[in-house]
Amino acid sequence: MKCDELCTVASATAIGGGYSMLLLDAPAISKEVAPGQFVHVRVPALAESDLRRPFSVFDARGGRIEILFKSVGRGSELLAKVRPGDRMRVAGPLGRGFPDPAPGADALLVAGGYGVAPLHFLSARLKEKGFAGRIVLFAGGRTAADLLQLDRFAALGVECRTATDDGSAGAKGLVTVPLDAALEECRRSGRPFELFACGPGGMLKAVADRAMALGAPGWISMDRHMACGVGACFACTVKTRDPKGGVANARCCVNGPVFKAAELVWD
């Protein structure tokens, strides 16, 4: 069951490129949260009438949760200023996360920028459970500074393949460059795989298209502006196919944020 936990900041660290890592004491959320779920954070220095901000969980263990975030606006800039000992309300765990890949399938994770966050948690949990398949991360970003926490993935034994727009790390171009190469390998070897993606909209669509074209399961984590975060306001809609063939407005915060690629309708 979700709760609204008063969390104490255990550590807050700027990691360059405008990104920060936040470690929060959150015993209740930490125990319940599953990969792909998110928390709704009341940023301490925002006004009482400012809304909460949603963030994916990067990792959860030992009564703590970890968040990886980028400062992109008012709320996330203020969040980057919190210090150990500061306290804030955090609601969670919220939403529907990633399912486990089928036994015997490889897990291909595709991330752009801070999109690595839920995929790291997924990798960590799969490894803990003794998932036998291969886990490969495809991480993309504008520059090398947008390829985040690859050492943490490597420490889990996750293979990382990277791409940057400017070619400062990995392949030059979009993350679909190394991804397509790997999909071609899978096609040739006939190994089953599932795709898991989180990142900018264009990247998500590219991954969903590939999952559909190859007939592989695709799990896409969508990013929408949110107000309530719990399904109460219908502000965060994502277009999905309804069973009768029409288009429905699903709520990202409760029907997602992770959707099946086959469910999504792109603008």
Added chain:
Amino acid sequence: MVDMSVDLGGLAMRTPVATASGTFGYGREYEGLVDYSALGAVTAKGVRMSPWPGNPAPRHVEVPGGMINAIGLQGPGAEHFVKWTLPRVRALGVPVIANVWGGSAEEYAQAAAILDAAEGVAAIEMNVSCPNVKEGGHTFGSSPQTLAATVRAVRPAVRKPLIVKLAPNVPDFAPYLKALEDEGADAVSMINTMPAMAIDIEKRRPVLGNRTGGLSGRCIHPVAVKAVYDAHRASRLPILAMGGVYGPEDAIELMLAGATAVAVGTATFTDPRTAERVAAGIAAYCGRHGFAAAREITGALQEQDPC
């Protein structure tokens, strides 16, 4: 012990604090985050006869002091609500106010009849004031005559307390309240959101998919206080007041101005426990000011003659 119970036009509430329509889902969404026993009522999201898809995204934007929304009343339709949603909401043990809207006076009446007949609906709130839907909603509350005609169509279909929700953007509430009294409404709720707009100056485009929307939150609170004050002086109808209630002080202000009960809306998004805090704060205020019952606050404003 302060008596916190109030009677809102026949709706018995154990505290004078409800949740506002559209901000609390159909009731259960906040389970785990809210102590429902502190709530006087839960107002469900608006429903009409048939399912309704709502507006294109983006549907909300944060602005200083609140937000603008143009959700567009997405909902599953009255029958689906009664059959699938209501039974699970009833388990919470809080009176449910069903909120209804429609594209015609007849549709209002049809949907209201379904809700009225449903076990677990304690009262019906008619939304005649949503700024986000062109077809219906706002037009029904935009003149005293159409308002009267709409309430006249609905009243015979409803045996439960009938609350009518007004828009804040009218020059004078008196003729609207007169229409409600004449047509037999049991209570009035006010205020709905205020028409508003935000523009993305880089893209030179409206921010909201619907272009315009309704402003809610902290910033509309003084507008609500004035509206309730005016309405209380113009009419004896009990008032369910909403508009920027973030703490007990805001609720007490509305009650002093004449509200029988208040509803918490946008504030719940930031602090789901707002309604609980408000109820506790009202009780404490009664203790401090020698009120034996919360209902004594209603209209207890002490006014000096203007010179």
